[in-house]
Amino acid sequence: xxxxxVLVGTRKGAFILSSDGKREKWDVSGPHFAGWELxxxxxxxxxxxxxxxxxxxxxxxxxxxxxxxxGKTWFQPGTPAGEPTTNPQGMPIGESNxxxxxxxxxxxxxxxxxxxxxxTAKPWVFKRVWHIEPSLDxxxxxxxxxxxxALFKSTNGGQTWAELPGLRGHxxxxxxxxxxGGMCLHTxxxxxxxxxxxxxxxxxxxxxxxxxxGxxWKPINKGLHSQYIPDPTAEVGHCVHHVAQxxxxxxxxxxxxxxxxxxxxxxxxxxxxVSGNLPTDFGFVxxxxxxxxxxxxxxxxxxxxxxxxLDGKLRVYRSRSGGNEWEPLTKGLPQNNCxxxxxxxxMAIDKxxxxxxxxxxxxxxxxxxxxxxxxxxxxxxxxPAVLSVEVQTLP
Amino acid sequence: xxxxxxxxxxxxxxAVSGEVTLEIEGEVTRQAxxxxxxxxxxxxxxxxxxxxxxxxxxxxxxxxxxEDVTHKDPNAPLPPEIASGAEPFYVIGAIxxx
Numbered sequence: 001x002x003x004x005x006v007l008v009g010t011r012k013g014a015f016i017l018s019s020d021g022k023r024e025k026w027d028v029s030g031p032h033f034a035g036w037e038l039x040x041x042x043x044x045x046x047x048x049x050x051x052x053x054x055x056x057x058x059x060x061x062x063x064x065x066x067x068x069x070x071g072k073t074w075f076q077p078g079t080p081a082g083e084p085t086t087n088p089q090g091m092p093i094g095e096s097n098x099x100x101x102x103x104x105x106x107x108x109x110x111x112x113x114x115x116x117x118x119x120t121a122k123p124w125v126f127k128r129v130w131h132i133e134p135s136l137d138x139x140x141x142x143x144x145x146x147x148x149x150a151l152f153k154s155t156n157g158g159q160t161w162a163e164l165p166g167l168r169g170h171x172x173x174x175x176x177x178x179x180x181g182g183m184c185l186h187t188x189x190x191x192x193x194x195x196x197x198x199x200x201x202x203x204x205x206x207x208x209x210x211x212x213x214g215x216x217w218k219p220i221n222k223g224l225h226s227q228y229i230p231d232p233t234a235e236v237g238h239c240v241h242h243v244a245q246x247x248x249x250x251x252x253x254x255x256x257x258x259x260x261x262x263x264x265x266x267x268x269x270x271x272x273x274v275s276g277n278l279p280t281d282f283g284f285v286x287x288x289x290x291x292x293x294x295x296x297x298x299x300x301x302x303x304x305x306x307x308x309x310l311d312g313k314l315r316v317y318r319s320r321s322g323g324n325e326w327e328p329l330t331k332g333l334p335q336n337n338c339x340x341x342x343x344x345x346x347m348a349i350d351k352x353x354x355x356x357x358x359x360x361x362x363x364x365x366x367x368x369x370x371x372x373x374x375x376x377x378x379x380x381x382x383x384p385a386v387l388s389v390e391v392q393t394l395p
Numbered sequence: 396x397x398x399x400x401x402x403x404x405x406x407x408x409x410a411v412s413g414e415v416t417l418e419i420e421g422e423v424t425r426q427a428x429x430x431x432x433x434x435x436x437x438x439x440x441x442x443x444x445x446x447x448x449x450x451x452x453x454x455x456x457x458x459x460x461x462e463d464v465t466h467k468d469p470n471a472p473l474p475p476e477i478a479s480g481a482e483p484f485y486v487i488g489a490i491x492x493x
Contacts (some may be wrong), residue, residue: 059441059454059488060404076408076438171462204423 001250003394004350005070006358007051008366009038012384015055016071018380023350023370027381032074032234033065035053040345040388042132046228047139048392052158054129054144064096064144064158077158089167096158099126102165105363111168114148114176116184121174124148132136133188134336136195144215145185149176149202151214160296164214172219172236179203179258185245193250199268204239207255214359220268241284242344246293254284254296254323256344263323274323279310285347289372291357294322297349297357297373299342316359318373332376335365340365345388352393359376396484397428405443405486409436414483423478425457426469443486458485 005193006017010178013031032038036055044050053065053074065074077096102108113121118366127147137139140157140218150168154317167173176183185205191197201207217234229237239258247251255271257264260281264272291296296319302310309315313336316329319362340363350356357373360366363382369376399415408414417431433440444451451457456465460474460482476482 057404059402059452060408061445061452062409062441063438078437095437095440096447097438100447100448 002289002333002352003045004352004356005048005392005394006348006379007041007071007390007392008053008347008360008383008386008387009040009388010364010384010386011037011080011359014038014041015144015380015383017366017379023352023356028380029071031384032071036063037128038387039128040131040390041389042134044139045136048051048394049118050134050139050157051144052132052134054132056128062097062099062126065130066130066145066158068097068247077154077156078160079357095160097143098326099129099152099161100163101126101150101168101213102163105168107165109162109207110164110391111173113201114178115174117178119177121271124150124168126150127182129189130184132188136190136192139295142188142383143188143190143198145188145200147182147184148178149183149205151185151188151200153214157211157294164210166210166215167208168219169218170208170219172205172230175236176202176205177237187240189243189245191245191250192247197250199243199245199253201240201243201255203241204237204258206236206238207240207243207268213394220264221271222269223264223273224262225273226258226294227265230259233238242286244296246288249293254324255289256283256285256298258282259303274319276319276326278317278326283342283361284344285342287349288347289347289350289357291353292320292355295320295372298326299359301341307341312337312339314338314340316357316373316376317371323388326334329353329369329373329376330375332369338363343387345390346393348389350391350393356391358389358391360388360389396480397423397477398434399428399486400482400483401486404488405439408438408442413434419423419478420435423473424470425464425473425484428473428484429469444460454489456487457491458487461481 008015013034015030018027039054041053049070051067054280055063066077115291116122129144131145133143151164181319187201191201196213198210209218209220224238224277227239249325251267253264280300283301314333317326326387340361347359357369362385366379402461
């Protein structure tokens with residue numbers, strides 16, 4: 001029987017939740033990296049025991065951690081525990097936490113400033129890694145989405161990182177502004193059908209696509225309408241919260257925007273709103289069923305000021321028609337006095353025959369539905385605020 | 396021999412417990428201590444000072460012999476008690492968050 005391993009990043013460490021295919025009984029390990037913010041953990045599709053983690057702190061900055069044994073032990077790439085930290089010449093081995101923007105004359109020249117909240121120009125300053133996306137094929141190749149928004153890539157297992165400067169430098173970078181959570185690159189999708197295609201999304205710049213492996217980029221925000229910006233249909237400036245893709249139909253994308261749930265049938269070239277009968281079209285997470293490309297999940301959140309579920313009822317909404325027609329999923333979820341949030345990277349889908357859906361809350365609960373959303377149960381109830389949830393389906 | 400006391404999180408990253416000791420050649424300054432610390436424990440690079448600017452991270456402070464030397468010239472000599480190892484050099488996380 002297959003197993004699942006759920007990787008949970010929280011405000012105060014990482015937790016790993018493991019179960020068999022029934023997903024009823026769970027082993028919980030952690031906290032790993034206790035006291036640190038774990039923005040994201042993700043396993044390599046090519047080697048599930050290879051897991052990368054983004055460990056950050058307002059005091060001590062960014063650290064990248066890696067496990068090669070499924071999360072049992074961890075090390076900073078380039079400085080494995082017990083091994084020399086310098087080469088024979090005395091130079092440090094590995095710079096796994098070094099994220100330096102490209103300011104070279106050749107490729108970094110146009111990368112000067114972005115806009116601050118008040119519209120003034122502000123230089124890029126690295127703050128943290130929001131999202132880690134391992135390559136589909138190579139365990140040593142991994143991408144990192146960072147704040148201030150940029151995309152980095154490592155081809156040596158996270159030891160060293162280099163910016164893909166074509167994103168910031170494609171032309172609109174100077175117009176990007178931060179969302180309320182900072183100017184973060186939070187979504188990275190590596191296209192399983194076309195290895196040269198990468199999608200990313202930034203709050204609050206929008207979605208972008210590369211068709212040449214990350215060298216050149218273009219905004220893909222046509223059809224988005226954001227009434228809170230000066231030009232509601234501008235090429236960039238949209239506060240995209242998350243984007244999801246189904247592997248079987250790589251041109252089909254779903255987006256949870258600050259307001260509006262959107263879909264694209266042409267790889268982001270155009271978008272249509274599919275909020276339909278949702279009680280509010282604000283939210284952070286969105287994800288797609290493992291076996292049904294038109295079955296999608298969101299968690300509507302009351303906004304702009306509140307950021308908790310409507311009426312104190314935690315409800316996942318499912319559409320089986322690719323949007324517009326939505327049904328609330330409530331069985332096993334609290335239906336009174338619930339005022340938690342579900343952050344943008346805190347939903348995940350497993351690949352078991354009976355598709356499992358997972359999400360974590362700022363109240364420290366991680367919920368699982370082993371039957372595609374019909375029934376829910378908490379795996380854990382009292383973790384620190386959950387920042388991210390990923391799941392690995394293991395043989 | 397220089398003695399250095401670091402916050403618990405940095406000790407965990409460096410896989411050390413208690414004080415760290417270093418031998419520093421030449422004048423003992425804050426810069427020399429941090430350079431030596433980062434050379435011996437490269438995993439600490441970027442956690443005390445920014446990688447490129449080499450500026451102190453905002454929520455960290457430095458103390459020597461009971462004195463806050465955070466805003467003093469990083470290349471100024473530290474007291475002889477630090478240089479001799481009689482007193483440790485402290486890297487301290489600012490109290491913030493309440």
